[in-house]
Amino acid sequence: MEAELRLSQKLEAIGQLTAGIAHEINTPMQYIGDNAQFLTSAFVDLCDGLLRTKRLCLQLGGEQDTADLLRCIFEELDIEYLLEQAPNALKGTLEGVGRVTTIVRALKDFAHPDQREKTSCDINSVLETALIVARNEYKYVAEVETAFGELPLVFCHVGEISQVFLNLLVNAGHAIGEVVGSGGGKGLIRIQTARSESSVTIKITDSGCGIPPEMQDRIFEPFFTTKAPGKGTGQGLAIARSIVVDKHRGTLTFQSRVGHGTTFTICLPCRGAPSPIQYPHAGSQLPSRRLGETESPDSPLAADEAAKWNLAARFDS
Amino acid sequence: VNPVAGVQYPTILFVDDDPLVLEGLTRTLRREPYDVLTAASAKAALAILSTVRVAVVVSDEQMPGGSGAELLERVRETNPDTVRIIMTGKTDLRETMRLIQEGAFYRFLGKPMQDEDLKRTLRQALQMQRLNDASARLSM
Numbered sequence: 001m002e003a004e005l006r007l008s009q010k011l012e013a014i015g016q017l018t019a020g021i022a023h024e025i026n027t028p029m030q031y032i033g034d035n036a037q038f039l040t041s042a043f044v045d046l047c048d049g050l051l052r053t054k055r056l057c058l059q060l061g062g063e064q065d066t067a068d069l070l071r072c073i074f075e076e077l078d079i080e081y082l083l084e085q086a087p088n089a090l091k092g093t094l095e096g097v098g099r100v101t102t103i104v105r106a107l108k109d110f111a112h113p114d115q116r117e118k119t120s121c122d123i124n125s126v127l128e129t130a131l132i133v134a135r136n137e138y139k140y141v142a143e144v145e146t147a148f149g150e151l152p153l154v155f156c157h158v159g160e161i162s163q164v165f166l167n168l169l170v171n172a173g174h175a176i177g178e179v180v181g182s183g184g185g186k187g188l189i190r191i192q193t194a195r196s197e198s199s200v201t202i203k204i205t206d207s208g209c210g211i212p213p214e215m216q217d218r219i220f221e222p223f224f225t226t227k228a229p230g231k232g233t234g235q236g237l238a239i240a241r242s243i244v245v246d247k248h249r250g251t252l253t254f255q256s257r258v259g260h261g262t263t264f265t266i267c268l269p270c271r272g273a274p275s276p277i278q279y280p281h282a283g284s285q286l287p288s289r290r291l292g293e294t295e296s297p298d299s300p301l302a303a304d305e306a307a308k309w310n311l312a313a314r315f316d317s
Numbered sequence: 318v319n320p321v322a323g324v325q326y327p328t329i330l331f332v333d334d335d336p337l338v339l340e341g342l343t344r345t346l347r348r349e350p351y352d353v354l355t356a357a358s359a360k361a362a363l364a365i366l367s368t369v370r371v372a373v374v375v376s377d378e379q380m381p382g383g384s385g386a387e388l389l390e391r392v393r394e395t396n397p398d399t400v401r402i403i404m405t406g407k408t409d410l411r412e413t414m415r416l417i418q419e420g421a422f423y424r425f426l427g428k429p430m431q432d433e434d435l436k437r438t439l440r441q442a443l444q445m446q447r448l449n450d451a452s453a454r455l456s457m
Binding site: 019022023024025026027028029030031032033034035037038097101 | 335337338342345409427429431
């Protein structure tokens with residue numbers, strides 16, 4: 001109980017800190033992006049002009065010395081190479097801007113500092129966010145495969161549910177790391193979501209080391225850990241269980257075979273019939289497959305509204 | 318005024334305390350049919366607004382010496398025909414959304430925005446301004 005309280009205070013502090021940092025990062029990202037975009041188009045224009053100048057110069061007659069000098073300059077400039085490479089370099093920079101922006105948004109989604117009440121949320125997009133945040137813990141050891149089913153919105157504490165996913169993903173990464181070591185091989189983390197009449201099921205499967213039978217009864221105990229000292233606090237699964245079972249009246253179960261891997265299954269109750277999902281806050285993060293299934297805006301006004309939401313969603317993080 | 322064609326372009330005013338942001342935005346719009354002006358503070362922005370006919374003002378949210386929301390509130394009174402857009406790197410947008418609902422400004426742009434988002438938003442803002450002008454003329 002005390003550990004839980006400490007954790008929730010800590011999460012809140014991290015959330016506030018994250019919101020502040022996100023704001024600070026977003027401002028320079030604005031002009032890094034603007035400038036890279038400007039330089040890209042300016043560079044292409046400039047090279048185009050130079051290339052035409054070069055052709056003209058080489059056609060010109062006149063003094064032999066001047067012609068040689070010009071030829072020399074153009075050779076040194078190697079406009080063709082620059083024109084081929086520089087836009088790529090700038091394109092890479094813009095991609096970097098996009099990546100940083102995504103990470104900042106995911107961090108903030110994850111931290112949700114002021115979210116004390118339950119809200120309706122799209123579990124699939126919460127999982128996508130958790131995957132981005134946890135990426136560092138698994139990217140060298142595991143590939144990720146997702147099979148997201150169409151889900152109704154789930155009424156939950158989104159910050160806490162994110163925490164559960166994060167804990168399970170980090171554990172999955174560590175369990176696979178035990179098997180593949182630093183040999184460069186990769187395991188697999190598979191995430192599936194599905195719905196039933198009154199609940200949503202999330203399965204997180206890893207191809208890791210598995211949990212020995214003698215430990216299986218204890219993994220949800222606070223302070224129980226199999227990780228090396230300093231690597232785990234033994235709180236992760238205890239807190240995950242408490243969030244899922246006590247706070248959301250769901251279930252958290254697992255199946256594990258040593259040497260084969262583990263599947264954790266979370267079941268969260270959702271109210272009544274699956275509702276048609278509207279995604280006001282998920283926006284561009286969603287795979288188009290699911291966007292296609294929502295009502296398509298057909299009047300210009302609706303399209304405008306959708307564009308506004310989309311814009312809002314991109315930064316409502 | 319476009320010196321070549323002699324056409325009067327609509328004026329866009331950007332307000333941000335970070336000069337690098339202003340430079341970046343100005344460069345982004347270099348080929349767009351706008352006259353771009355910039356101001357580094359709310360005070361400087363109001364000075365410009367009192368002398369130049371500005372079609373759209375795009376202001377940052379957080380600035381020393383007066384928030385963007387306060388500035389746009391003033392503009393709403395002093396220059397009611399100017400379309401107001403807020404720009405913010407903040408991640409919690411509940412307050413911003415509330416102000417939009419109240420009509421404090423027309424749109425918001427989140428930092429960082431892609432140049433296409435900026436251009437599209439400005440086009441829409443100008444379209445709205447033209448509609449406002451037309452309806453004002455009709456009701457005269």
